[in-house]
Amino acid sequence: MRRSEIIRGEVRKDASGRVYGEDEYRVAVLLKNVTTAYPRSKDPALKNVSISIKKGSLSLVTGPNGAGKTTLLELILGFLRPLSGTVRVLGLEMPKHARKVRLMSSYLMQDFMKPPTETYTVEQVVSMGLAAFKGPVRPLSEREKELIKRAIKMVGLEGLEEKPIGILSGGQQQRAFLARVIVRQPKLILLDEPFSSLDREGRMEISMLINDIRKHLNSTVIVVSHDISPIIDYVDKVIEMKDGCVVSENDLHDSSIY
Numbered sequence: 001m002r003r004s005e006i007i008r009g010e011v012r013k014d015a016s017g018r019v020y021g022e023d024e025y026r027v028a029v030l031l032k033n034v035t036t037a038y039p040r041s042k043d044p045a046l047k048n049v050s051i052s053i054k055k056g057s058l059s060l061v062t063g064p065n066g067a068g069k070t071t072l073l074e075l076i077l078g079f080l081r082p083l084s085g086t087v088r089v090l091g092l093e094m095p096k097h098a099r100k101v102r103l104m105s106s107y108l109m110q111d112f113m114k115p116p117t118e119t120y121t122v123e124q125v126v127s128m129g130l131a132a133f134k135g136p137v138r139p140l141s142e143r144e145k146e147l148i149k150r151a152i153k154m155v156g157l158e159g160l161e162e163k164p165i166g167i168l169s170g171g172q173q174q175r176a177f178l179a180r181v182i183v184r185q186p187k188l189i190l191l192d193e194p195f196s197s198l199d200r201e202g203r204m205e206i207s208m209l210i211n212d213i214r215k216h217l218n219s220t221v222i223v224v225s226h227d228i229s230p231i232i233d234y235v236d237k238v239i240e241m242k243d244g245c246v247v248s249e250n251d252l253h254d255s256s257i258y
């Protein structure tokens with residue numbers, strides 16, 4: 001459906017369940033008054049949260065420990081369901097369409113760093129990013145091999161394909177995991193604390209790489225980080241959280257694609 005076909009204010013649904021309307025066309029993630037709690041927990045982990053994230057933008061979610069940053073990402077991917085309010089991701093109602101949304105997304109979880117004994121090679125780690133499409137048995141197709149090669153090149157790890165991930169430096173490991181994130185060419189990228197265990201220079205390098213990835217793939221990127229400084233120059237929106245609430249949502253500039 002072309003944008004010109006969308007009449008202001010009108011919302012339409014296509015056969016796959018995708019919702020179209022002017023807002024939905026431009027917005028990758030839309031939360032309206034969402035409250036959610038973990039199973040068997042009596043206190044809500046998110047309280048009345050509303051946010052709107054434009055397609056192709058880079059957003060930073062920040063706030064102290066326990067603020068609800070990781071919970072927000074889990075809600076966006078449909079691992080948690082709202083007790084009240086609505087969640088719409090890539091034009092799809094959540095958590096009803098969680099499977100479709102996850103196939104179009106990549107999530108780098110907090111504390112992903114691997115111990116030194118990890119024997120998977122860089123190439124194997126990156127190929128895991130295609131597992132949801134490939135299944136465990138089928139060997140890699142030529143196209144998939146090409147995607148893996150391109151992802152490794154994009155993060156600057158050419159020549160290290162056969163190295164076990166455990167012997168790489170923190171920055172190199174982070175690059176390998178970013179390659180795993182991008183190999184499936186996701187429309188939505190969620191990165192939870194991608195700077196942990198890096199020094200200042202490493203943080204700057206990874207920030208630049210995240211911005212390059214976003215531009216290259218035209219993806220929407222949400223980064224969760226305590227440390228704002230390395231990435232702030234590339235960020236379109238800063239969402240500050242505390243005690244399960246969004247305490248501020250500030251647009252800095254707009255480099256989104258629409």
Ligand SMILES: Nc1ncnc2c1ncn2[C@@H]1O[C@H](COP(=O)(O)OP(=O)(O)OP(=O)(O)O)[C@@H](O)[C@H]1O
Pocket residue numbers: 038039041045063064065066067068069070071072110
């Ligand atoms: N699996 C879980 N079950 C029950 N409660 C949880 C679970 N995970 C998180 N919580 C609670 O939800 C709240 C928000 O946690 P969350 O992990 O989202 O915080 P965060 O902002 O990501 O913190 P950090 O900066 O430490 O990563 C906290 O009160 C936490 O105790």
Ligand SMILES: [Mg+2]
Pocket residue numbers: 069070071110192
């Ligand atoms: Mg967290």
